[in-house]
Amino acid sequence: MPVRLVMAGADLGAQGPVRAKICGLTTPADVEAAASAGAAYGGFVFFARSPRHLSISAARELAVLAPVGLAKVALTVDADDAQLDAILSSVPIDILQLHGKETPDRVSQIRARYGLPVMKAVGVADAADVVALDLYSAVSDMLLVDAKAPKDAALPGGNGLAFDWRLIAGRRWTRPWMLAGGLTAANVAEAIHLTGARQVDVSSGVESTPGKKDADMIAEFVRATVAA
Numbered sequence: 350m351p352v353r354l355v356m357a358g359a360d361l362g363a364q365g366p367v368r369a370k371i372c373g374l375t376t377p378a379d380v381e382a383a384a385s386a387g388a389a390y391g392g393f394v395f396f397a398r399s400p401r402h403l404s405i406s407a408a409r410e411l412a413v414l415a416p417v418g419l420a421k422v423a424l425t426v427d428a429d430d431a432q433l434d435a436i437l438s439s440v441p442i443d444i445l446q447l448h449g450k451e452t453p454d455r456v457s458q459i460r461a462r463y464g465l466p467v468m469k470a471v472g473v474a475d476a477a478d479v480v481a482l483d484l485y486s487a488v489s490d491m492l493l494v495d496a497k498a499p500k501d502a503a504l505p506g507g508n509g510l511a512f513d514w515r516l517i518a519g520r521r522w523t524r525p526w527m528l529a530g531g532l533t534a535a536n537v538a539e540a541i542h543l544t545g546a547r548q549v550d551v552s553s554g555v556e557s558t559p560g561k562k563d564a565d566m567i568a569e570f571v572r573a574t575v576a577a
């Protein structure tokens with residue numbers, strides 16, 4: 350399905366229910382759970398240190414199962430062209446999620462090279478980090494506003510940690526954006542109301558153990574998101 354990111358800038362402002370992304374799908378049952386719950390996006394992680402990491406062949410097998418309506422997002426961390434070429438030549442991906450220290454120039458290069466919508470993740474821990482969001486909104490199709498990973502964290506994201514949502518309360522950017530970081534069915538409504546997010550992303554919060562998605566938790570998360 351073509352992803353309507355350009356229109357989404359307007360669409361996501363006010364219309365329709367808040368959209369959910371379920372990140373770190375690793376099995377056919379996860380894809381089915383995300384789709385049947387009504388998630389708008391499913392994320393595939395290409396980062397070897399993650400418990401959700403997928404080989405290219407495994408990702409391809411999952412991606413072809415995704416129905417129309419579940420946009421397929423490839424999450425990479427400081428990937429070089431060779432890694433991106435390998436992923437995108439085999440896996441039918443709709444959106445690239447850049448979750449490393451990619452500079453604005455690198456984001457622009459990736460957008461130009463692959464012609465896919467790019468969502469740049471920016472970690473937020475304090476007000477200074479919010480400035481980076483303005484910088485990246487000039488070069489990305491979408492922003493992902495995530496908690497900044499602690500320095501000693503094994504992963505740059507997917508740690509189940511939230512940030513102080515008041516830091517972005519009332520903030521708007523020129524691009525569609527998604528809220529992430531420590532979201533669960535129990536806190537997503539509060540996060541949406543406080544930040545005004547129209548899209549939310551979850552990984553750890555719908556898992557029974559790290560890397561293992563739980564279909565009931567996915568359904569509960571999407572229900573809480575839509576009802577917010």
Ligand SMILES: O=C(O)c1ccccc1N[C@@H]1O[C@H](COP(=O)(O)O)[C@@H](O)[C@H]1O
Nearest residue numbers: 372399506507508509529530531552553
């Ligand atoms: O999920 C991962 O394993 C991961 C690995 C490396 C970078 C980012 C990762 N996940 C992203 O992190 C945020 C927040 O996740 P959580 O809900 O707090 O666990 C989300 O955007 C994931 O896409």
